[in-house]
Amino acid sequence: MSANYREFQKLNLPVIEQEILAKWSENQAFEKSVSLRNDAPSFVFYEGPPSANGMPGIHHVISRTLKDLVCRYKTMRGFQVNRKAGWDTHGLPIELGVEKELGITKEDIGKKISVEEYNRKCREAVMRYKDKWDDLTRKMGYWVNLSDPYITFDNNYIETLWYLLSKLYEKGLLYESVSIQPYSPAAGTGLSSHELNQPGTYKMVKDTSAVVMFKAVKDEKAQFLYKAVEDAQGAEQSRANLELKTKNSELFFLAWTTTPWTLPSNLGLTVGERITYVLVQTFNPYTHLPINVILAKDLLGKYFKPENENTGFEEYKEGDKTLPWRILTEFKGAQLEGCQYEQLLPFEANNMQSITALNPTAKPFRLLLGDFVTTEDGTGIVHTAPDFGADDFRVGSKYNIGFFSGVNKYGKLEKLVLVDRQGKFVEGVGEFSNRYVKNYKDEKEYVDVNVDICVKLKKENRAFKIEKYEHNYPHCWRTDKPVLYYPLDAWFIKTTALKDRLVALNKTINWKPKSTGEGRFGNWLENMVDWNLSRSRFWGTALPIWKTEDGLEEICIGSVPQLKEEAAKADKALGTNNAKIMSDLDLHKPYVDDIVLVSASGKPMKRVPDLIDVWFDSGAMPYAQWGLDHDKLKAGDAFPFKHPFNKTYPADFIAEGVDQTRGWFYTLHAIAGLLFDSVAYKTCVSNGLVLDKNGNKMSKRLGNVVDPFKTIEQYGADATRWYLITNASPWENMKFDLEGIKEVQRKFFGTLYNTYQFFALYANVDGFSFKEAYIPLEQRPEIDRWILSSLNTLIKKVSEYMDDYEPTQAGRAIEEFMDEHLSNWYVRLCRRRFWKGEYEHDKVCAYQTLYECLETVLKLMAPISPFFSDALFRNLNAVTGRHKVESVHHADYPVSNAAVVDTELEERMRLAQDASSLVLSLRKKVNIKVRQPLQKVLVPVLDKHMKTQIELVEDLIKSEVNVKEFEYLTEDTGFIKKKIKPNYTMLGKKLGGKMKAVAAALTAFSQEDISKLEKDGSISLNIENEPLILQTNEVEITSEDIPGWMVANKDVLTVALDVTVTPELVSEGNARELVNRIQKIRKDSGFELTDRILVKVTEHQELNQSIAQFNNYICTEVLADKIELVPELPDGTEIEVNDIPLKVFVTKKA
Secondary structure (H helix, E strand, O other): OOOOOOOOOOOOHHHHHHHHHHHHHHHOHHHHHHHOOOOOOEOOEOOOOOOOOOOOOHHHHHHHHHHHHHHHHHHHOOOEOOOEEEEOOOOHHHHHHHHHHHOOOHHHEOOOEOHHHHHHHHHHHOOOOHHHHHHHHHHOOOOOEEEEEEEOOOHHHHHHHHHHHHHHHHOOOEEEEEEEEEEEOOOOEEOOHHHHOOOOOEEEEEEEEEEEEEEEOOOOOOHHHHHHHHHHHHHHHHHHOOOOOOOOOOEEEEEEEOOHHHHHHOOEEEEOOOOEEEEEEEEOOOOOOEEEEEEEHHHHHHOOOHHHEOOOOOOOOOOOOOOOEEEEEEEEHHHHOOOEEOOOOOOOOOOHHHHHOOOOOOOOOEEEEOOOOOOOOOOOEEEEOHHHOHHHHHHHHHHOOOOEEEEOOOOOEEEEOOEOOOOEEOOOOHHHOOOEOOOOOOOOOOOOHHHHHHHHHHHOOOEEEEEEEEEEEEEOOOOOOEOEEEEEEEEEEOHHHHHHHHHHHHOOOEEEOHHHHHHHHHHHHHOOOOEEOEEOOOOOOEOOEEEEOOOOOEEEOOOHHHHHHHHHHHHHHHOOOHHHHHHOOOOOOOOHHHOOEEOOOOOEEEEOOOEEOHHHHHHOHHHHOOOEOHHHHHOOOOOOEOOOHHHOOOEOEEEEEHHHHHOHHHHHHHHHHHHHOOOOEOEEEEEOOEEOOOOOEOOOOOOOOOOHHHHHHHHOHHHHHHHHHHOOOOOOOEEOOHHHHHHHHHHHHHHHHHHHHHHHHHHHHHOOOOOOOOOOHHHOOHHHHHHHHHHHHHHHHHHHHHHOOOHHHHHHHHHHHHHHHHHHHHHHHHHHHHHOOOOOHHHHHHHHHHHHHHHHHHHHHOOOOHHHHHHHHHHHHHHHOOOOOOOHHHOOOOOOOHHHOOHHHHHHHHHHHHHHHHHHHHHHHOOOOOOOOEEEEEEEOOOHHHHHHHHHOHHHHHHHHOEEEEEEEOOOOOOOOEEEEEOHHHHHHHHHHHHHHHHHHHHOOOHHHHHHHHHHOEEEEEEOOEEEEEEHHHEEEEEOOOOOEEEEEEOOEEEEEEOOOOHHHHHHHHHHHHHHHHHHHHHHOOOOOOOOEEEEEEOOHHHHHHHHHOHHHHHHHHOEEEEEEEOOOOOOEEEEEOOEEEEEEEEEOO
16 A cells, blocks of 8 residues: 555656556466456457568557457456467468568479478568567557467467368368469469458559450351341442442451450350340451441440441541441341351460360350340450450350360370460460560569550451550459469369358348448358369468379368378378378478378379468467367367367457458358358457558558557557547548647546646645545535536446447547546536645545546546556555555446436536537637636526526536626527528438528528527428428527627527626736736745745736735635735736736745
């Protein structure tokens, strides 16, 4: 126990935080906060595992603050909240970093460096910045168990992943297939749909686009098209009797593409069955040759101007910017099915022989029907390359248009893709062979192969329009390079099989905000595709599937004991040496690749080379963080995971950035739903992005990245956390501005600090330590009852906000109470109670009341601001010993006492505060100081209740705003005229086009109408023959000024201030100003609060009367026995009172 409350020299949050951190560490405060609740119900929280191979940023601070404040709050509410840390240690982020560090590419692994050595480097790199992460975790006050984290590269963790995969396999939800998948040539691996949909992966790029001319083959199927051309030319020639300049019977199908590099792989053209197409006679804008082209009728306007239809053919010449055109015939897409065309870009690698070598029945270069064709852009005819598009692959397979083949390095004929997995053309594609289709190597002199392809098409009369086209294109989430859609032999999780169930389960989750769950996440589930699990990389969880060479037999391993058993079988049957590998088992490449198993028929089985998507690692953490319980597994337990899994599933709460909607949030949900028909989490809070103060994304390139370590070091973790939480709702994108943290430091923490310092100063003088009996509420003054009522209203409000995961609203409510109620009203009005008079009943009431308010506010704010709240709580409790706990974080959260709440009292005090605020704002407008008394305030009252309420606080208001009289007006008085207009911000969306009519209706309002609206809170209008209810918050009511008066209003309260200053009022104002100057001299002289003083003041004609008239008042205020007026003062302090120079001499009375 301490005799005195600690008084600070100044507010220095970083220094205070270091002191508290030392105490937390010394007393194991976090561990105690958990162990003290051993017998309490659990609140389950999952930590999303960060990757420690990169430095933490300011965006990590906001998500970790969110997590921490909820866990602290739930602990104080009586729950036990275990928080197990975790580390995400596999995948592309680590691999690409190691490649860059070693100066190698994926192709070098296994050649320049062994897989074993490479993976060893990866293992070393994964925890490179762990110390920095731990340091930030500690300094920002994030309580999480760092001593026993789950680590995704750990064998026990991986074994659990294998178990989950084996259960998916058993359920028929894990399958192998060839399909078109997003593929990152820069990373050398396929990507899942959720990786492709991470924020920022789609970027606006300018690509060369081409409208390409595919020449139709003149056969029986296309006869109706050629006949239309011939008929049109015959009719034209007979009319003109001349050889047509436009005579050309060649026909071309127009197809548009933004990826000209895919054109050598073209095998078909797809049209819409019900789309209307037209055959158009025109000219090629590049060669100026007459041509006949086919495209969708709805898209004619993209290429031809209406005014050039059926005119200008004979006059057309090279250089003309517009094309003459005419429609020869129109028809539905269904009529084009089966029409043939000539191959656009034939080369050695894509000739007919390569197409039919493995598929003799293939029928390429035909028109196909597809339901994905639209007339939103392009030509309505889709260039179809089955190797590079999912729709293309599907329609190509349906029509058997074939695929390319070639001889591999082993001399075996196999399927061939014209672009390899590095993103460059293979041999045999003419002048384009071995050229990258995108600049994947960041070559400074890179020549765009797409441009060269288009140049070739122009020369060969196969290009109708070439231009730069800006569009969204997907990029790899880790390399930032463009992806390709590529045919991959991969393993998939059949998420679509249980799509409806996953959608239904999602509807049971409490999403904050709801729009994420119902919109972004809900839409994602509605449109999800099967999960591409395979990754062709090296450092990650190995897919536990072994297959025979012929692919006819396979096994999915679900545990280490099963692997050992199967390995031993193979050693016995095949004579393999698995036992050596199993003796020191590492479930990573290359070790698991060396394990050979035996099939049921006695054939060797090797592991498929794939790793799994790193997002499966983190999505499996609810189970893998504990590991497999082999006894439970043997017993057939549905949840064979180690203790305490059963107490920790599902999570009550998780929180991460909104970018995890299609990442961790999805994988958690998918695994839980597919395997256990359950949600993995009950509540999910997603925070928005942290942008710079101008709303730009933070990046090293822009130089606008905020260092979280420097920010916390300079401003403190508490101010940073409070700013991040209260500045905007967590799920909104935040414009981060250091000036905002300074404002939080000054305003909120400065106000709390000053209030505590005020209490500590006077409590130490009087020796208050809360040893007196608690004084009942009814024995306390009204001002005490009011602040305690407001305090309990605050407790209820903050608790409701926190229960609803609305910390922003909770923090703002605490701020409002601290600033508007406790500091600027209660403490200010009660100052005299603390520093005047004896230590008796009223003063004890004041101390008990202020102490209770401070202590309660500290508990309420503790989850958001853990350091300063704990420091002040410890300071208070060290003297009073009211709590048996050593930290505020071990205390119970406040509970609102309804018996203390007096809503009538709160209402009238709010009227007093609002009225005072309005009058003070009017004083400021006319530059009249508060120390200058004014005569009268007029207050219109809406009803008797309002008048009674204001009358009860009238004296308080008069004292606050320094006026002599209060006069009440009824609506019949008509002294104050009011105006009304719509609140356009509130009504804009609600009314739309009716806004003008509502504005006109409000203009016609009488004073009685306005009074009725203010009194009732709403009013009914008839707008365009429809009823409309308007609420008071949907309009703006203002008052007109009156000569000699100033008028202001807020909600239903209006005040009019008489701003005429009479000589009598001036005289009193001078006296008050003199009191202010003498008080300052007392303070500067270092006098004690209770010291009596003697005062001498030089005479001045303009002030002598004021001093004489208000002598007693001045003496009482400054604790002087008398004020002596003297002609001169050799010593003293020069002052000014309302621009009147004086000298004052103040001495302490002996």
